[in-house]
Amino acid sequence: MVLDAIRRQFYSQRKEWDSHFFLTGAEALSFMEDHPTDVVMTDLNMAPMNGAELLGVVQERFPGTVRLLLTGAAGVKSTLPAALLAHQSFSKPCDPMELREAIERAFRTRLASTTDRMRDLVGSRGALPSVPEVYSELTRVMNDPDAGLNEVASIIERDAAISMKLIQLANSSMFAVAQRVESVRDATSYLGMNLVRMLVLSAEVHQGFSASAAQPGFSLHREQAHGSLVANIARGMSDEREVADRFFLAGLLHDVGRLVLASAGAVDQAALEGEVPLHASVGAYLLTLWGIPLPVVEAVGRHHDPSAAEPRKFGIVTAVHVADALAHEVTLDDHAPATPMDEDHLRRLGVLSRVPEWRSLAEQLVRPGGADAA
Ligand SMILES: [Fe+2]
Ligand SMILES: [Fe+2]
Secondary structure, three states: OHHHHHHHHHHOOOOOOOOOOOOOHHHHHHHHHHOOOOEEEEEOOOOOOOHHHHHHHHHHHOOOOEEEEEEOOOOOHHHHHHHOOOOEEEEOOOOHHHHHHHHHHHHHHHHHOOOHHHHHHHHOOOOOOOOOHHHHHHHHHHOOOOOOHHHHHHHHHOOHHHHHHHHHHHOOHHHOOOOOOOOHHHHHHHHOHHHHHHHHHHHHHHHHHHOOOOOOOOOHHHHHHHHHHHHHHHHOOOOOHHHHHHHHHHHHHOOHHHHHHHHOOOOOHHHHOOOOOHHHHHHHHHHHHHOOOHHHHHHHHOOOOHHHHOOOOOOHHHHHHHHHHHHHHHHOOOOOOOOOOOHHHHHHOOOHHHHHHHHHHHHHHHOOOOHHHO
């Protein structure tokens, strides 16, 4: 039986995790009433209360608890309504290591998060979109070395809004693609599968928030433009394709916490923001739940205080911090908290002298053809 198998898998973790097993949703809920719980994992097929109903109640009553769902072999697609209630879904049979990692990630975010207030805010209904679906599917397909352009393009094309957004982004001046991009397939072949997958993630994230993030003074469009500029500045800071792609992803998502706060109705954002802006930790928390690579999560979480991450050499954390500061500088944009570039930090890492080069890169991106083209 599934429960027994999981119980056996978790036995080795008994010293680190305090795990409890229940046969019904009602038993689990009554336990949770008296015992604060970090993570709930449930099978979808349970009776009388099924897994989706259980997660719905958990979301309502314990928004700070991480919700994991095991679905049947048919996959997440056919069980979408249930999957949306979960922070992460797994189709059976699933790899025990994958489950373990998901739970460990959940613990890490629990530890990394600063306050209960923040957890409740992020976990509450409507504030936190579930793992972006198209992105997850692309990630899964691209893990297969035989995955080709056509396969990737066809997954994206199933979502018309995302396809349009992608084509629009690929044609923007940021990418300097020589020919006009007319299709998802073109975009994928010009930009490469990995970069396209990241643009899809960004489009999905913004789409997920568009309905809810309607706050006075908050512009989703401006947020997106800023994310995209920071991403492109950061991407230009490394000559290594893979590294540059990671920098790009972290740049795109660095302020995602601002969307969460806005859609959670945190109008008193200024009051919520401590010395280190809260949106940075909220964003890192969300991305951890989504299973985004940890270096990217760390860069998002530390983009306003890179030295706290204690990097020993120039890398993703510093790149995103610098790109963010430069983006504010070259666009004179003050929509979000901007921290001045941490020069001591850059000096320590021996990269302070590269700032002028990075600044002109940022200026180029904003005014590609010189001052008169702006
Ligand atoms: Fe920020
Ligand atoms: Fe920013």
